[in-house]
Amino acid sequence: xxxxxxxxxxxxxxxxxxxxxxxxxxxxxxxxxxxxxxxxxxxxxxxxxxxxxxxxxxxxxxxxxxxxxxxxxxxxxxxxxxxxxxxxxxxxxxxxxxxxxxxxxxxxxxxxxxxxxxxxxxxxxxxxxxxxxxxxxxxxxxxxxxxxxxxxxxxxxxxxxxxxxxxxxxxxxxxxxxxxxxxxxxxxxxxxxxxxxxxxxxxxxxxxxxxxxxxxxxxxxxxxxxxxxxxxxxxxxxxxxxxxxxxxxxxxxxxxxxxxxxxxxxxxxxxxxxxxxxxxxxxxxxxxxxxxxxxxxxxxxxxxxxxxxxxxxxxxxxxxxxxxxxxxxxxxxxxxxxxxxxxxxxxxxxxxx
Numbered sequence: 286x287x288x289x290x291x292x293x294x295x296x297x298x299x300x301x302x303x304x305x306x307x308x309x310x311x312x313x314x315x316x317x318x319x320x321x322x323x324x325x326x327x328x329x330x331x332x333x334x335x336x337x338x339x340x341x342x343x344x345x346x347x348x349x350x351x352x353x354x355x356x357x358x359x360x361x362x363x364x365x366x367x368x369x370x371x372x373x374x375x376x377x378x379x380x381x382x383x384x385x386x387x388x389x390x391x392x393x394x395x396x397x398x399x400x401x402x403x404x405x406x407x408x409x410x411x412x413x414x415x416x417x418x419x420x421x422x423x424x425x426x427x428x429x430x431x432x433x434x435x436x437x438x439x440x441x442x443x444x445x446x447x448x449x450x451x452x453x454x455x456x457x458x459x460x461x462x463x464x465x466x467x468x469x470x471x472x473x474x475x476x477x478x479x480x481x482x483x484x485x486x487x488x489x490x491x492x493x494x495x496x497x498x499x500x501x502x503x504x505x506x507x508x509x510x511x512x513x514x515x516x517x518x519x520x521x522x523x524x525x526x527x528x529x530x531x532x533x534x535x536x537x538x539x540x541x542x543x544x545x546x547x548x549x550x551x552x553x554x555x556x557x558x559x560x561x562x563x564x565x566x567x568x569x570x571x572x573x574x575x576x577x578x579x580x581x582x583x584x585x586x587x588x589x590x591x592x593x594x595x596x597x598x599x600x601x602x603x604x605x606x607x608x609x610x611x612x613x614x615x616x617x618x619x620x621x622x623x624x625x626x627x628x629x630x631x632x633x634x635x636x637x638x
Contacts, residue, residue: 288315288409289332289350295405297329302375304402305364305391308382310576311406313504316348324360325351326367326376335363361394368397377402411573411581412595417505418619421574421597424461424507425617425628427500431455432511432631439638441490441515445470449483452498461500465508465578469497476512477611479568479603490516493526493610499578506574508599509629510615514637522612525562525604526635529612532556532602533633536570540600540618540625546588553602554586562604565611571599574617596620597628 286294292315296304306312306325316325316334320343323336334344334351341355356363368376378391380401391399413421434455439448449468456464471481473492481495488494492515499508512526532553539552550570557566569585574597582590584598592598601615617628 287350288414289327291409292327292405293329293332296327301329301377301402302373302397303328303368303371304377304379304405306379306406307387308379311379311382311410314406314410314576316344316351318344318347319504320344322360324364326364328371328373331371333367335360335367359394361391365394365396368395373397375400379403379406407581410575412593413575413597413619417575418595418597420503420505421507421617421619422628424465424500424502424505425509425630427456427459427461427502428498428507428509429629429631430459431498431500432496432509435496436513436636436638439488439494439513439515441488443488444485445472445475445483445488445494446485448488448494448496449498452496456498456500461502462504463501465499465501465506465574469495469510471495471611472515474608474610477605477607477609479605479611479613488515491518492516493518493522493612495611495613497613497615499574504576506576506578507617507629508574508578508615509617509631510601510613511631511633511636512612512614514635517637518635519609521606522610523635525565525606526612528557528560528562529602529604529614530633530635533600533614533616536600536602537616537618537625537627540592540598540620542591542593542620542622544592546582546584546590546592547586549584549592549598549600550586550588553600557602557604565604565606566602567605568603571601571615573598592620594620594622
């Protein structure tokens with residue numbers, strides 16, 4: 286069953302007249318449309334994609350199963366024409382993405398009643414299709430290759446920005462369309478910053494260097510973190526590296542269908558706390574990836590969601606000691622019927638350059 290057919294089945298089951306998809310990522314998800322302007326109006330038995338003259342030919346190729354309508358004036362006027370044609374009484378809009386101003390404009394443009402909807406598309410996006418998994422796996426392969434490359438490039442005297450740029454250039458040269466988020470390269474005491482985006486700091490002998498990066502391939506993300514040492518590291522840093530790796534591997538051993546996000550998070554959190562560093566692990570264990578770098582399902586103390594086959598999540602515990610340094614180790618992991626499959630394969634043993 287296609288994604289569109291699944292959506293229409295849900296609308297039929299929920300007795301919803303139509304949904305209007307306006308957000309970028311959900312629009313791409315429902316229609317495979319990669320342009321920047323357009324809306325999808327989906328009913329239980331029909332689907333319309335509305336865009337302007339710049340994208341009608343593109344939409345006709347990408348939005349399979351949709352009737353393409355070109356808007357020559359305001360796009361909402363064309364949506365209203367379809368609403369009137371189809372005699373739609375209620376149109377459901379994406380409550381998480383429509384602003385107050387946009388809602389007011391819809392109200393003044395549509396003859397149908399407006400109602401909010403949420404989670405339908407986001408829940409579908411949690412379970413990846415074969416095509417989505419293929420793209421994610423390729424994005425992970427590019428990230429792995431970038432790590433192998435950066436080990437030959439990084440050395441004392443380079444800045445974090447130089448390392449970040451080299452990672453990003455390498456990924457683009459090897460098929461990525463871009464980075465999936467601002468690359469983190471945090472060295473020395475800055476490695477204690479969980480989101481220490483690359484700076485002009487010079488990498489020195491004795492530094493731990495945390496590199497958290499990923500790329501887009503065919504619209505889908507990878508997200509990987511490795512921490513390495515430049516020269517001999519302190520015993521304290523080696524200690525927290527070993528603890529973080531133990532926690533990360535314990536999660537991999539346990540990830541499977543039926544496990545909740547809370548349970549997964551607790552595996553890593555309890556291990557790190559048992560070693561005396563509970564307060565130094567302040568973020569969630571992980572999150573889903575796909576069209577967006579952060580999407581469902583989450584692995585955190587607040588995530589009762591149950592993992593199912595087809596979920597792709599990150600496993601990224603960390604320990605951060607202000608004034609000393611920090612460690613994070615992260616893999617992308619597919620939940621399978623039998624348990625899980627790790628999609629990022631770079632070495633996680635402490636590498637000392």
